[in-house]
Amino acid sequence: MKHDTAVGRICISKAGHDKGTYYVIVSALDDKHVGVADGTIRTISSPKKKNLRHLFIMNSAISEIERLLDGESVSSNLKLAAILQALRDDAK
Numbered sequence: 071m072k073h074d075t076a077v078g079r080i081c082i083s084k085a086g087h088d089k090g091t092y093y094v095i096v097s098a099l100d101d102k103h104v105g106v107a108d109g110t111i112r113t114i115s116s117p118k119k120k121n122l123r124h125l126f127i128m129n130s131a132i133s134e135i136e137r138l139l140d141g142e143s144v145s146s147n148l149k150l151a152a153i154l155q156a157l158r159d160d161a162k
Contacts, residue, residue, distance in 0.1 A: 076127055078135035080157060081106065085124040092154040093118070093125075094132055096139060109151030114139060130157075 076095050083091045093106035096117050104125070105117030112118040132138070132153060138146045 076104065078131040078133075079127050080130050080132065080154070081125040081127045083120065083124060084126050086120075088118075092158055093120070094135065094150060094154065095125075095127070096135075107147075107150060108154055109147040109149070113147045114150065 077098060079095050081093050081095055083089050083093065091108060093108050093112070095104045096107045096114055097105035099105055099119060102122055103119050104122060106112065106120050106125070107114045107117045132150075138150055
């Protein structure tokens with residue numbers, strides 16, 4: 071999968087101190103790295119740089135990601151956090 075098409079996809083960290091954390095890919099940085107956000111600690115305006123090898127990219131994506139990325143406001147981050155929390159709850 072080309073990671074420019076991965077923007078908006080939900081992923082789970084496979085390695086690092088944040089292992090098991092749900093994120094959404096918000097940007098493609100280079101061939102091996104993407105920017106991810108969770109809406110709480112890592113906001114849309116300050117994404118975490120993650121190596122693609124350290125992420126499990128799911129098939130599901132957030133359909134309204136473009137609107138959330140354009141907003142970069144507190145409400146966008148809260149909505150992103152709520153979506154990811156619902157996914158974590160469903161996975162349990």
